[in-house]
Amino acid sequence: MLLPIKWLKDYVDTDKSSRELADGLTLSGSHVESIDSHDEVINVVVGKILKIEDHPNADKLVICTVDIGTDELIIVTGAKNLTVGDYIPVAKIGAKLPNGIEINKTNFRGVDSFGMLCSLKELGFHDNVIPKEMKDGIFILDKEYPLGKDILEVLELREAVIEFEITPNRPDCLSIIGMARETAATFNYELKEPKIEIKNEVDDIYDYTNGISVETDKCQRFYSRVIKDVEIKPSPLWLQTRLMEAGIRPISNIVDITNFVMLEYGQPLHAYDLNHLNGKKIIVRQAKNGEKLVTLDGNERIFDQNDIIITDAEGPIGIAGVMGGLDSEITNETKIVLLEGANFNSKNVRLTSKKLGLRTEASTRFEKGIDPNLCSVAVERVCQLVELIGAGTVVKGSIDVYNEVKEPKKITLRPERVNMLLGIEIPVEDMLASLNGLGIKSTFDGVLIHAIIPTFRLDIDIEADLIEEIGRLYGFHNIEPKPLLGGLTRGEKPFNLRIEDKVKSILQGLGLNEVMTYSFISPKAYDKINLPEDDSHRKYIRLLNPLGEDYSTMRTTLLPNMLELLSRNYNRGVESVYAYEIGNTFIPKNLPITELPDEKKVLSIGSYGDTDFYELKEIVEITLSKLGIKSYQYEREENNPTYHPGRTARLYSNGEYLGIIGEIHPDVLENYDMKARVYTAQIDFDKVVELTNLEIKYKPLPKYPAMVRDIAIVVKEDVLVGDIEKIIMKHGLGLIESLKLFDIYRGSQIGEGLKSVAYSIVYRSYERTLTDDEVNEIQDSIIRDLENSIGAKLRSI
């Protein structure tokens, strides 16, 4: 919302600077986005073209003699739109223009030029507000002005324009008067609304029209008047600069006035060329599927039954609240005009505008909601201005189709509630003053404040809404902070989140980097990890409206995201990555889903580079053991197409499945364009939390010495060390303190298909010193069992 200060001053008297106004309004709730001004334009004055001559050395340039009152200047220009006698803005030598341009004497192909003739763009206007006929040339003033007078004075551009961000609950502020009302309330000024009078009315509206019928409940009101003897021409300069400053391109007098009043009151208006309305009548109705209209912008629009359209006796002439039709638009030939001030359902306008991809000044206002009582005020104001600038003659009478007249709401307010909720102490008088300042007529009966809510305040429904009004005018920044009272409360985090934090710090200690990936993934990701067609992970939830295929399913596994990021790092030349993510997977209870799915947390670890399966396994075990989960069982996972058949394990703890640890299958790696071996663990984090036991009981330090025995055996290649260890432990009589695998050796001395496995076994009793004999006896029984049950042969070390 652009607010030209010059325009604002039509309705409030203020001597505040634009900065003061901006700061004050920001703190009362109208957030200022920027302050713009033409201050950069310095030393540009009105000049008159006295003579235009061809340039001797350049076809595309002309030499102008320009009278600036005090002086006659020779100025070379390339502009084509000049005529002798034109009044134009002249930037003298030493003048400054926006973007840091400074005017110097310049030689154009042998001719000295003493200044520059300016276009509107050079005076700081944006292309999109410059009238089409001025677009490619010098700005030609509409009439004679004193030569040498500063152009900013002439154009009344001395004041800044403030741009506001208006919140969606305050559509009434999308207007100059709305902002003037805010300004008045913020700074305690009086608001001066325009007095609308029409001096001369002729004939009768029914002499020219056959009436208006509204056949849909999506149009609450349609108010109409007629202007005849219209003479279409450019608007006076003051009107044009107002529009340009407020961000709208001037077109011609009638259209400009409707735009001016839309900006002034916030009520979008439309003017139809009445001679182009078939049957001289207007019908507002829902569109039929497939109905078409070529809109003002020259595009053909096709409607369905959810769109509200304006039609004449034959067919569509406008899209309600969005844009008018090309056929009935105001042209230079227009002689008689029908004005529309209507109120359309905001939702319909919003959906139609969105569907057609057509957002206009009108639609953005309608979709936020407008007071239907404004329809008539705005149309009357147009008539007044038409009369004022002599654009036509107002025809007597109006047509007003108004279903359900909107009446002001009444709300009561408890002053003590105001002070309680805001945490302040202000007297009732101040509350009344704030409310009345906003146009909310309020009185106090000794107990309650009775407030009458003007119909333009669509946002005020309950007491709290009024408290906000009082609070924001008091200024939230003026509220004295007060500490929370009441009983002490204990801050806490649920157990599973605490465990999550703990795991993160363990993993950080183990040298892993935390990563974070999207909750939605591509359905192709499940193919990329070679998941079988019937795998349960393929039962995923699809988004109804994804941002694209790549973001269309809620992940049931974290693995694809991990592989993607490892691959990305790998292909960017990162040598080695060790990463983990703790995130949700989304497991539907049924498909299509009818209730919220299970969001199951998974710990996903991935790595490549300087690492192997065993390191990853160790990381998982250390992490679990820190959570008090100390018993692990592994099963080979040989038939999972995602994983390497010989290097993957399913991890259990006391029979509870915890997850999978393994190397990624080379076929899958190929899909991810990776040549390094990749290791991953996918751990059921909810299960881990369930098994977590953080209780630690101190165990006394040993008093008796340990005995260490090394043992090396040769076994068949496919014997698992896990099985060897089980046998060793079985015979330990509880005296084996630790068992360390220190070598696995394969080589010609050992023999084909065999491996040598060497352990260091530490024996210790907590009650006594062990004897050689008893340890030897255990060793013997271990060796015997190893020989018998797995065919091991003792190897001398």
Added chain:
Amino acid sequence: MKEKLQEIRNLAIDSINNASTLPEIEELRIKYLGKKGELTNVLKGMGKLSAEERPVIGQIANEIRNEIEDLIESKNKKLRSEEKAKKLQAEKIDITVSKKSKRVGHRHPLLATIQELEDLFISMGFMVIPGPEIETVKNNFDDLNSPENHPSRDLSDTFYINDEMLLRTHTSPVQIRAMKEYGAPLRMISAGRTFRFDDVDDTHSPMFHQLEGLVVDEKISMANLIHTLDIFIKELFGKDMKTRYRPHHFPFTEPSAEVDVSCLKCRGKGCPECNYTGWSMELLGCGMVHPNVLENCGIDSEKYSGFAFGMGIDRITMVKYGIKDIRLLFDNDNRFLEQF
């Protein structure tokens, strides 16, 4: 005999002084002082001496023995310290060499920020409550007083699963869950993933993060809200930070405000980063819980009032670390992650 002793002494002192290694000294010790050493040999001949001579010679011999012993001792000490010095000298290493053999883990900057914020609020007596990423339309919009016609409900703003379920667009539905479960009084925060239909660019991501807070109790006021958030902002960004509460609009709070804090770059002096306003804009949204929201959760809005606040963690993380592109947070480039 006296001469003999003097001769041994002189010889011994000379050779000890000339010796340069510990074994040499040891050899000399044995040679002169050992059981079969020269001095001992001389003393063995003491028997032949007269009774008058014996004590005199004995004393001289003892003095010489002591002198040699002391000398050996001090020479030993000297050589040992020289040897130690030589060894230490030889062990000198290049202390500028970096081995870089330890793998160091790093927390993701955004998730670490969340944990930091949670810890801060826990210390202020808030409960941390998690909520699901897939939510009901009721929790995400209806019960939060979001108008039925609100654009944020559009398919072009919100990711839907079906008519009743969606990816939560903010963490606010956790407020609803918490109020329904725990009632009043309540002090809670909730942080997590949120989703909006935004194409990816420097500042937008379809997935982002919020932290949400709620206090419900008797007589909770806007003044309490300001006090609480001021503490939090000063803790997070520094004691010298100023705050500015600007009236704003959210469907679920009334009154509502946005909070600006001193520009994090210039600390409020004004710089290009803050458009010379001195403020970092819109860091938090907050307000007094709308009575409809309390009632929707079965809380008596006459007896209780409350305040709520929410903030975008991605933005806070980016501002904090000077990250200009939100995509970096989700890209997981190791070289990015290892900077935190």
